[in-house]
Amino acid sequence: MTDIVWHQGTVSREDREKLLGQRGCVVWLTGLSGCGKSTIANELDRLLTSAGRATMLLDGDNIRHGLCAPPAMLAGEHGDAFAERFGLGFGEIDREENIRRIGSVAALMASAGLITLTAFVSPYRRDRDRARKIVEAAGEKGDFLEVFVDTPLEVCEKRDPKGLYKKARAGEIKNFTGISDPYESPADPEIHLRGGDDRTPTEQAQEIFDFLAGPGRRTATTESAG
Ligand SMILES: Nc1ncnc2c1ncn2[C@@H]1O[C@H](COP(=O)(O)OS(=O)(=O)O)[C@@H](OP(=O)(O)O)[C@H]1O
């Protein structure tokens, strides 16, 4: 297939997890723009680090300033041809590549023993399933926890903190998830989180924290996780 040969490392995932006294995993938050992914992920990050857990947080908006930057951010430094080829927008295959890259990075972080939180719209089931496959291939079944942040579109649109729904309604943004682009809700997420304004971000983050701390969960200490 290719001349690229996998090199088996000398330090194992188990070695790294023993050092940290925890099991690495990926907590994959998915939902509409404005549903609360970033807020909940940051709150969960705070709860976990306060509990002495080693974590990392990957957020769609932020990653799209670096690893998955758009052509406009790349052209100045790299030129138009490079920007066109490697820059990512919001078309279906751009989102596919965005999630493929993040799935791979999240798998690496989980293999380092980190509880890796990812907050991406990730609207397509197929892309999320591929990310799950990448993560579980690097570890084992159960390492990928899909969290559906289920906030109704009308609530997200009312919030509209970046004014993107307004622009999307006015046709100023193309392929906007929920308005002019699809969102495929998770069929069987590990956690179906009720979104909306009637629960605080802390309550929502606590629900995920409690799930992670549950018996036999991947994030338990290496001893208790068995
Ligand atoms: N067309 C379109 N559709 C959806 N979202 C858009 C779009 N254009 C910009 N944005 C802003 O980009 C954030 C989504 O980036 P993601 O990397 O999470 O998207 S995806 O997973 O590739 O679908 C998303 O951030 P959040 O609001 O935090 O979800 C939006 O603010």
Ligand SMILES: Nc1ncnc2c1ncn2[C@@H]1O[C@H](COP(=O)(O)OP(=O)(O)O)[C@@H](O)[C@H]1O
């Ligand atoms: N549980 C909540 N109750 C009320 N407002 C919330 C809640 N969670 C998030 N928000 C607000 O909703 C807006 C969108 O949240 P954000 O975390 O940016 O969503 P996303 O990352 O999914 O786009 C922000 O203004 C945030 O303060």
